[in-house]
Amino acid sequence: MDFTSLTLTDVTRNFGRRRALFKVSLRCVAGEILALLGPNGAGKSTLLSIASTLLEPTAGEVRYGDQTARAAGAALRGRIGVLGHDLYIYPELSAVENLQFFGRVYGLPDVPARVEAALARAELAHRRDDPVAGYSRGMRQRLALERALLHDPRLVLLDEPFTGLDDAATSALRRRLAGLREVGTIVLITTHDLETIDGLVDRAVMLQNGRLVTIEPGPGSLRDRYRRLTTVSA
Amino acid sequence: MSFLRTVWLIVRKDFLIEARSREVLYTTLFFAVSCVLVFAFGFVREGRPLEDAASGILWIAIAFSGTLALGRAFERERQSETLRALLIAPIDRPALYVGKLVGVLLLLFVVELIIVPLVALMFQAPLFDHALLMMGLLVAGTIGFAAVGTLFAAMLVRARSRDVLLPVLLYPITIPVIIAGVRGTAALLEGDPNIAVARMWLSMLFFFDVVFVTLALWTFEPVMTE
């Protein structure tokens, strides 16, 4: 299956008495990079979990194109790529083994070539057979990103992808994200690193206590606009 | 992508990880042997084991070390949330369950390969006189225990206090399996082995296995979605 938009309509999620998301409505289309900002515990990870189909909203609806997650099932999951905070890679296995395993699990054609390309992009070709446990945080982050993108997903959900990356890797990731936009990917990215994504993202929204606030485009840096919003509402 | 291929991929991945660290195998094995020893102090009097002690000790060791292995096997998928990664992947979720189950079973069979001869040796138990029937009881009993255990351990990955909750949930539910295993083995160890009784318990175990595996396959998907 394929889709060119992600639409959230009045999505609410409660954890017992705690409201993680409240009536969040959001639409992103293919070829768009959307930044999801906000303080810790504002509901960013919950929103990503819901978009990744792992978590069901308490109320409201999520549509991929015109399909819902429950109706589309496994075929839909095969079009989503997720980079979680916990990286989703096996530390006991090497980079090659991790990529091969997930490539096969996703049932991809031509796994060896994809793995080679991913290793080259992650700049890990020289450490390909070492167990991931011995990698630095930045190397793991790069590997985890390529793992998440191995199957050319239509929807990419990235939770803090810039964590632990040095300057070179950061600009490589910026280029990678811009490349994803070129091929019509929907990218949702959470970060605290506003300077890094300024100018890269098409739109930014902010979550505050589970509520969505749009950060209007305008003069000044993203950081300034973000700060203005947080101070006004606080 | 076919069901069996997914199962195979997951089993192979787990085997690769285990072959590299051997952590779960060694700790489980050592724990099982310790279990046998500790129980021996309770059930051996004046150098002679109590009647039926061997079969009880054998199955308790399997159940206890099985719980440990289940906990560790899923702790590994929790470390960097790879279980979530597998749940997002476009696979049949029941295939994920079967893959993990097969991995746990293979591990427990290896453990049994060591502790069954150990129990036979230490308690003068003729466990190999009816080797085929004994093997049937071990295989069927372990499948029944691990079928429930794998489901519970998988769902507890996202629960708090998961280490204590696993045995608390698992033991009451698997009591029929343990009873069948212990009594079936005891029937084989009697001075005059009671083959008919052992056969009856074996067929009961097969029945448990079918029901437990079916129920687990049926509930795995809804239990794993939050």
Next chain:
Amino acid sequence: MDTRKLFILPLVAIAAMFAYAPYAIHAAPYESTMGLVQKIFYFHVPAAMAMFLSAFVCGIASAVFLFGRKEKADRLALSAAELTVLFGLIVLISGPLWARKAWGVWWQWDARLTSTLILWLVFQAYLLLRRYGGPGSDRLAAGVAIFGAANVPFVYWSVNVWRTLHPPTNVVRTLEPEMMWPFMWSAIAYLGLYGLMLAARYRLENRRAELEEIYLAAED
């Protein structure tokens, strides 16, 4: 409408049944071999009936919750699980009291008593999971309840075969007619009490959910 009023009539009826039960039990003839102690069955067996019924209610409600995603079914399952534990406790206390007189020991590994204990443990574990499992444990507990309820016949069967030395006695069917009607009286009173408590507990759980809603709405 205040749903509390709906409880008044059944409550009075069941209270009256319980009030009359001692007279009915007193009037019933003495069992020839066990004598007075047999009368505990008018108390013990209906409690066990309520317990097993409750276990199945919990299992079925859990399946509805898990597959139909109905929050209300989960509330019913929780209520039924608590009552399984409560009525199980009555069974597990009255059983040994009888065993002390009949067999001379407090605990006998009798098939019925042992399977009751195991079932009681399963639902106690269910409650522990809900209490200490953290967020999302309602779905996990539902899985446990399905296994717990499906397990009832296996537990009974295996424990029964395990205890073949003591042939099972079928208490209910061998009752004399004069004992039968006080027994039925007690059984209906007990099951009525169970139904009432389940309804009340379920209502409480629904009200709690409403309160949560109001609490969340007040935050907005």
